[in-house]
Amino acid sequence: xxxxxxxxxxxxxxxxxxxxxxxxxxxxxxxxxxxxxxxxxxxxxxxxxxxxxxxxxxxxxxxxxxxxxxxxxxxxxxxxxxxxxxxxxxxxxxxxxxxxxxxxxxxxxxxxxxxxxxxxxxxxxxxxxxxxxxxxxxxxxxxxxxxxxxxxxxxxxxxxxxxxxxxxxxxxxxxxxxxxxxxxxxxxxxxxxxxxxxxxxxxxxxxxxxxxxxxxxxxxxxxxxxxxxxxxxxxxxxxxxxxxxxxxxxxxxxxxxxxxxxxxxxxxxxxxxxxxxxxxxxxxxxxxxxxxxxxxxxxx
Amino acid sequence: xxxxxxxxxxxxxxxxxxxxxxxxxxxxxxxxxxxxxxxxxxxxxxxxxxxxxxxxxxxxxxxxxxxxxxxxxxxxxxxxxxxxxxxxxxxxxxxxxxxxxxxxxxxxxxxxxxxxxxxxxxxxxxxxxxxxxxxxxxxxxxxxxxxxxxxxxxxxxxxxxxxxxxxxxxxxxxxxxxxxxxxxxxxxxxxxxxxxxxxxxxxxxxxxxxxxxxxxxxxxxxxxxxxxxxx
Numbered sequence: 185x186x187x188x189x190x191x192x193x194x195x196x197x198x199x200x201x202x203x204x205x206x207x208x209x210x211x212x213x214x215x216x217x218x219x220x221x222x223x224x225x226x227x228x229x230x231x232x233x234x235x236x237x238x239x240x241x242x243x244x245x246x247x248x249x250x251x252x253x254x255x256x257x258x259x260x261x262x263x264x265x266x267x268x269x270x271x272x273x274x275x276x277x278x279x280x281x282x283x284x285x286x287x288x289x290x291x292x293x294x295x296x297x298x299x300x301x302x303x304x305x306x307x308x309x310x311x312x313x314x315x316x317x318x319x320x321x322x323x324x325x326x327x328x329x330x331x332x333x334x335x336x337x338x339x340x341x342x343x344x345x346x347x348x349x350x351x352x353x354x355x356x357x358x359x360x361x362x363x364x365x366x367x368x369x370x371x372x373x374x375x376x377x378x379x380x381x382x383x384x385x386x387x388x389x390x391x392x393x394x395x396x397x398x399x400x401x402x403x404x405x406x407x408x409x410x411x412x413x414x415x416x417x418x419x420x421x422x423x424x425x426x427x428x429x430x431x432x433x434x435x436x437x438x439x440x441x442x443x444x445x446x447x448x449x450x451x452x453x454x455x456x457x458x459x460x461x462x463x464x465x466x467x468x469x470x471x472x473x474x475x476x477x478x479x480x481x482x483x484x
Numbered sequence: 485x486x487x488x489x490x491x492x493x494x495x496x497x498x499x500x501x502x503x504x505x506x507x508x509x510x511x512x513x514x515x516x517x518x519x520x521x522x523x524x525x526x527x528x529x530x531x532x533x534x535x536x537x538x539x540x541x542x543x544x545x546x547x548x549x550x551x552x553x554x555x556x557x558x559x560x561x562x563x564x565x566x567x568x569x570x571x572x573x574x575x576x577x578x579x580x581x582x583x584x585x586x587x588x589x590x591x592x593x594x595x596x597x598x599x600x601x602x603x604x605x606x607x608x609x610x611x612x613x614x615x616x617x618x619x620x621x622x623x624x625x626x627x628x629x630x631x632x633x634x635x636x637x638x639x640x641x642x643x644x645x646x647x648x649x650x651x652x653x654x655x656x657x658x659x660x661x662x663x664x665x666x667x668x669x670x671x672x673x674x675x676x677x678x679x680x681x682x683x684x685x686x687x688x689x690x691x692x693x694x695x696x697x698x699x700x701x702x703x704x705x706x707x708x709x710x711x712x713x714x715x
Contacts, residue, residue, distance in 0.1 A: 440563055467565045469703030473486075479565045482491040 223453060227471045228461035230450075232260040236401060236431040237282060242296035244277055244286065251277045255296075255457040257450060259401075264423060264432045266446035266463065268439060270478065273452040275435045279403050281305075282433060283319035284312050300401070317344050320394035324406040326386030328378030328393070333370050336378040336389055337361060340397040356396055364392035365422050384415025391422065395430070402426065404434040408441065420445050439479050443467045451475040487567060487633045487701060497562055501571060504554050508575045508582070511547040512627040515582045515589070518544065519623065519686060522592035523616040526679065527609065529600040537593035544586035551579040570703060574696040578630070581689040585623065588682040588689075595679045599672065607662055607669070608676035611655035615683045618648050622690035629697045638697035641690065648687040655680050 235258035244252035252274045259265045267275040277286065284305060286292045298305040300319065317340070328336050337357045341347040347356045357374070361367040366388040370381070378389050387407060394402055404423075408416040423432060423445045436442050442449050442463065449466040451459045451474070459472040470476045477483065489501045518537055525534035555576045558564060564572050622644050629638040659677050663670045695707050704713040 439565065443565075468569060470566050476566050477491075480568045481493050481497065482488065483493060 223456045223458055223474070226256065226457045226460060228459045228465070230257045230457065230460040232258045232263075232448075234261045235259065236261045236263075236301065237433070238297070238299045238302075239281075240297040242278070242281065242294065242298060244274070244281060244295070245291075245293040246289070247291040251455050252281075253455045255452075257457060257460060259431060259433055260448075261431055262427055262429075263448060264427050264434060264446040266442035266449045267433065267435045267452060268437075268442050268449060268478070269452035269458075271437075272454075274455040275450075275452045276405055278452065279405055279433055279435050282401070282403055283316045283321060284310075285316075285321065287312060314344070317397045318399055319401040319403060320397065320399035321403045321405070322387070322390050322394055322407045324409050326383060326390050326410065328381070328386050328389050330377065330379055332375045333361075333378045333381070333389060334374040337392050337396045340393060344397050346397060360392040360396040361389075363395055363426070364388045365418060365425075366392055382415070384411050384418060387411060387415065387419060388422065391419070391426075395426070399430065401431045401433070404432065404436075406435055406437060409437060416441070439467070451478060453478070489568070489571060492568075494562075497568075500554075500558050500562070501564075501568060504551065504558060504575055505571065507547070507554065508551050508579050509627060509631060511544065511551065511579060511582050512623075514540065514544055514547065515585045516620070516623055516627070518586055518589040519592075519616070519620055522589040522596065523612070523620070523683075525593055526596035526599065527613065529596070529603075531597045531600045534593040534596040534600070538590055541586055541590045544583060548579045548583040552576060567700070567703075570700045574630075574700045578693050578696050581692045585686050585689045588686050591682045592679050595675045595682075598675050602672055602675075608655070608659055608673065608680070611651070611658065612676065612679055612683065615648060615651050615655065615680060615687075618644065618651065619683050619687040619690060622648070622687055623693075626690045626693035626697070629694060630700070633697070633701050635698055635701050638694040642694035645687050645691040648684060652680055652684040652687075 237259040239258070240256045242252055242255045243250060255274075255278060257265075267279060269275045280286045281294050281298060282300075282305065286294060294306060300315075304310065305315065329339060331339070334357055337360050338347075338353045341353060341356045347353045358367060358371075361370060366385060369385060370376075370389075378386065381389060387410075391402075391407075408419050411419065420441065423434065426432060434442075434445065443466075446463045448460060449463045450457055451466065451470075451472070453474050459466065459470060459475045461471065465471070466475060467479060470479065489505070490498045492498050492501075518540055521533055521540075522537045524530065525532075525537060555572050558572055562568070622641055625637065625641040628634075629641060656677065659673050659680070663673050692707070695705075698704055698706050698714060702714055706713050
């Protein structure tokens with residue numbers, strides 16, 4: 185006869201640890217902190233067949249400090265890749281390599297092979313102005329120009345010579361605002377300042393401004409962190425629509441956002457790329473313990 | 485990857501997951517007791533014990549609803565991911581299987597009452613006893629494997645279901661023989677058949693629990709014969 189043996193003592197081996205944890209401050213428990221040299225390589229599948237952006241063995245230094253360690257990653261055409269990781273893990277630094285925004289930071293040095301459609305991003309003959317038109321960027325805080333809504337969107341096409349006549353510009357402005365899902369809200373006040381819009385609207389204006397110059401890639405650095413849930417939902421919906429025409433890399437602190445908008449997720453930790461996998465895999469069955477610890481909110 | 489559910493930055497989250505698991509395992513204890521009592525009631529023609537099984541059934545239904553509610557709250561409040569998510573999902577699925585095991589135990593208890601009322605010499609009890617022991621062991625081992633996150637033991641227990649199915653089929657053949665030999669026994673032997681059927685189903689539910697151990701620990705869905713999904 186089997187007697188039922190699932191009493192509390194046997195059934196719950198973790199209980200002791202939990203009680204111990206309660207007695208000690210979390211920092212004592214936090215002995216599992218890894219040093220960068222302990223993280224060997226990247227697990228998962230960092231490469232893909234139809235890569236729009238191809239990065240190989242990328243190292244980034246700020247002066248003496250190394251911020252990115254030997255990162256290799258492909259970003260596929262019409263794909264949304266989410267980059268997640270704790271503050272200071274290098275995800276934003278890495279994102280900013282993709283359109284050479286790091287050039288503006290003194291003492292920043294980028295090594296390795298980075299290509300956009302096979303062309304070197306850091307080639308000596310590359311002019312960063314057209315590069316940044318091809319690889320647009322949306323920032324954490326909406327940063328519309330202190331100009332009218334119309335001029336915010338029309339500015340890029342004008343200076344890049346994409347459109348010059350008023351009729352052409354009107355068309356570009358309307359198209360961009362429509363694609364950014366903002367047209368209906370602003371079509372009657374295009375001459376009003378962009379800064380007068382709500383936060384969510386400003387962010388969509390910035391997205392409209394970015395897509396007005398026909399980019400191929402859009403980089404987003406925490407685009408929703410200053411927005412309320414409804415504005416965030418709009419931007420996420422927009423990201424999904426934009427994927428039809430653009431390749432998108434997004435840095436986000438919201439794990440749920442990464443899970444919702446991306447097809448692939450890259451987890452950075454202490455400047456290393458720890459894991460890249462299908463987003464589904466990362467959020468249901470991550471392969472690396474550090475990824476698991478981060479997305480489940482554990483000490484790691 | 486090792487399973488740690490006590491290392492979240494949020495201590496409340498540790499406690500929520502822990503108590504969810506404990507609740508489900510306590511339900512497992514209750515259900516295991518029910519199966520034992522139902523079989524005991526049948527073997528000893530103890531209709532009082534059988535009545536008790538039918539009463540406790542309601543408690544099991546309540547347990548399932550509570551587990552579900554707490555799991556739903558965890559999902560709403562914590563948006564669990566990875567092993568936490570698999571823990572919550574597996575607990576919900578196991579609770580459902582346990583509730584159904586409870587239903588089967590009640591059916592056995594009802595048969596016990598019916599067979600006691602008829603009061604004729606029992607036939608087929610050896611088979612019932614044999615299969616009951618096998619599935620009770622499976623159920624115990626499955627829950628035990630879950631508490632210890634023990635995939636190896638879960639796979640071993642899961643494999644035992646095949647033998648139970650074979651024993652069930654052979655018992656059914658035997659009961660058919662009885663009915664052919666003595667048509668007057670048909671209604672009573674039918675009750676024995678239903679009991680065997682219930683016990684066999686309990687084995688299936690124990691198997692499902694084993695599959696959830698694999699899902700929790702390995703993240704692989706091996707249900708419906710998809711054992712190839714295991715890394």
